[in-house]
Amino acid sequence: MDVKAEILGSYNAKVFKNRKDHILRINKAEAENPEIAANTRAIPGIMTNRGCCYAGCKGVVVGPLKDAVTITHGPIGCGFYSWGTRRNKARPDEDGRNFIQYCFSTDMQEPDIVFGGDKKLRAAIREAMEIFKPRSILICSTCPVGLIGDDIHSVAAEAEREYGITCVAFSCEGYKGVSQSGGHHIANNGLMKRIIGSNDLAPTGKYPVNLLGEYNIGGDGWEVERILRRIGYDVVSVFTGDGSVQAISRAHTATLNLVQCHRSINYVAEMMKTAYGTDWLKVNFIGLKSISGSLRNLAQYFGAEELMERTEEVIAGETAAIADDMAFFREKLQGKTAALFVGGSRSHHYQELLSEYGVSTVLAGYEFAHRDDYEGREIIPAIREDADSKNIEQAEIMKDEKRYRVFLSPQRYEELKNTIGLEDYKGMIRDMPDGTYVVDDLNHFETGVFADLLKPDIFFSGIKDKYVLQKGGTLSRQLHSYDYSGPYAGYKGAVVFGRDLVMGLQAPAWGMVSPPWKINAEKSAAEGQRDSHA
């Protein structure tokens, strides 16, 4: 059965033409690493799961910075919807500044739209200063702000002069780009141009690293930091889960950037390489093999004997500590199948962990990824720019002569590119076996068809799909919010993940959905049929 053909057969000509290149059925004999269409406009009227530029900028990258007052400049909705809904956990540092529980908005009204909203934004900043005296204020704009032409960047510059704070504005109007992805890029640009590199306080540890693209959903970042610290790394900053403007201002003092979510943060990694010479390494802290592999690569990078030894010790200890639990849940999950539709990294990251539980992935897709997330970074030069991607600024970054440092010899750098995949990401498709499906920007209709025809035991997606799938009899777990559980990262997270899947599959209610009188009626109908045949 070809699900792709089923789906495309239901579409009108224009939708067919668009969607056919976003859906792949893997056939290695035909193509080892086939091309997929990605990061293109969603079709009006099609129930896409995608969000907007603001959601990517404020909701994903900027919002988790806990020591900043992040003001949404716009009508109330956007600020409200991104208030406490993503589970990017944060604890206050010693200074007690944690604004994560708060929602700040200029709550623009009609006169602000007609006469301009910059006055209100200025007043809002003044009020924030009076009440909270923050060291930084971040401003995120919403759709109408760009249309009416409020100059939020000069308001931010004024605020810096007047109050002596860091104030950065992000022009992340919802209509920019084609998904959240444009917003990630805009956020990356702002952090790079205005915050990273502004504080030269040297790291205290011997092996200083930054953790990029880790948003501490359900406490993931804390579990990863726990492991890194056990081995002896100094985590200078995290982008941006439980992160702070204070910490990322020092990010350039770290030796290496670890990139967890490639899609949302690879721009910072690249720009820091240009400006400060910081190398980056793609890591994955989901699933035992991936974690251990990432840790070994990391130790290889620094090349210190003590690190390599300690790494093996920690891997052995952590793995042994969870072995019984893993085996217990594996026994219950063995042979199940899963579909994954998440943002721009998790659909790849979780396949390894699932396979460690004996669960095979039959469908994987990204909501807002680019072709490189599917096909690997080597195709980046081949990606055609279109009108929408051109609208997202490519920040011009210069080498910072004063702060530029090279850690590896050119020879070692080349060697590590080959051995540990330094500064590379191979994408998801290569890891997908024959017969599986890869779908970009999976929509409501396609989700239903895949669920009906592939019948995965577990469908990982988001809140908008969850009950669509559950109503149809498929266990659905949110892989954005972890259904209010977690962490799923790291060794301990792997066990929590396994427990949650077993919990979901074993819910007694699944077995009671068909009422006994219906089952009886079906039985007697079947018996009646047998009798009449006899």
Place this chain on the structure above:
Amino acid sequence: MLDLTPKEISPRNALRINPCKTCQPVGALYAALGVRRCMPHSHGSQGCVSYHRSLLTRHFKEPAIAASSSFTEGASVFGGGANLRTAVKNIFDIYDPDVIAVHTTCLSETIGDDLSTIILDMQVPEGKVVVHANTPSYVGSHVTGYANMLAGFIRYLARGESSSGGAAAVLPGFLNPGDLRELKRLLKLVGLPFVMFPDQSGVMDAPMTNTYEMYPQGGAAIEDIRALGSCAKALALGFFACAEPADVLEKKCKVPNLVLPLPIGIMATDELVMAAAEAAGTQVPAELEEERGRLLDLMLDANPYFYDKKVAVYGDPDTVAGLTGFVLELGMRPAYVLTGTPGEAFTRGIDAQLERFGVKGCKVKAGADLFELHQWIKNEPVDLLLGTSYGKQISKAEDIPLVRAGFPILDRYGHSYMPIVGYRGGMLLAEKIAGALMDRQDRDAADEDLDVVM
């Protein structure tokens, strides 16, 4: 929790902190989900509808469908007409609804897309309908968005020459499916033939069957909405959510209306019951009177635990008005009553209720936010919070019990099935409030003071 909120209150005119409202489009979307085989459609960038569907799903724990015009920068400059035409074609092709209910956003309103004209010039398949409402996010709140979508449907569809057989039109405010089921039961008991619009029951509380129905059995049918125009009378429940659409119905089809408060608590429910009985020409049935009596019995039984307890009520204006009325009837003392939705009518209404019960010194505010409520509480605490999930932060910070009621409730299950309207809803609510207050009393009691019998 909320450690940075100072006790000292400084004047604030520009910075909204911890809002107690959201934007119009999500209210419009929810209203449209109360129409059978309807696809709500957001004319804006796709982030809006992603947020709205998420919020509604998190509150109802049900799928919330809606499509988007998916504006890009180009559409924002040149207008979204082409996007809407493409969207409507695709929606009818792929999702096959009977009606598409388009609402605008701050984006499409700012660029000035004229939806009436775009829809008028559009090709709509035979037997299908496209309606719209203007819901700029920089005006009102989700509650006015709900009202505007009701008005939009009525403008497009209600017909004076339709046949409703003398039924009453019932326009319910922003309520849960459980409330709507209770309302319908109550009206049936009174014997009033009625047409209810919108009606999210059956849609936003669909049963688990192992089959996903994109358009579950529920909602007001297009015929029902047409028939509103020939109803003998309209009962509009909730001033903020329903007065405007009732007015539009009156102007368009000359259906006289009666705007009633949401029937929360004894007196507001009495008002509805009497209005319904009068419209139906019936006597209030004994069964309902007994129900009322049982609620009163509970109120008297538990009176010592309610009496003079200070309560903060916050949320949507019509809901808060109803809840305030009920806590007054229980003998509690509202200390703070607020809504994020702007409108002087709110404060006037609440002040009148307080006066009727002789309660003084209560702070009442429309267009307020939860940061301000928290500051008030820091200066003068209360015994109970009554409102939405976002109050849980204050509840934790100040160690004050919270009873959840209203929209949104994002952190509990089952609430959308349980009514707060009618005598039965009152009973459920009173039981919850008493439980919260008595749990607190038990928790705080010294061992020697812990009573097994209370």
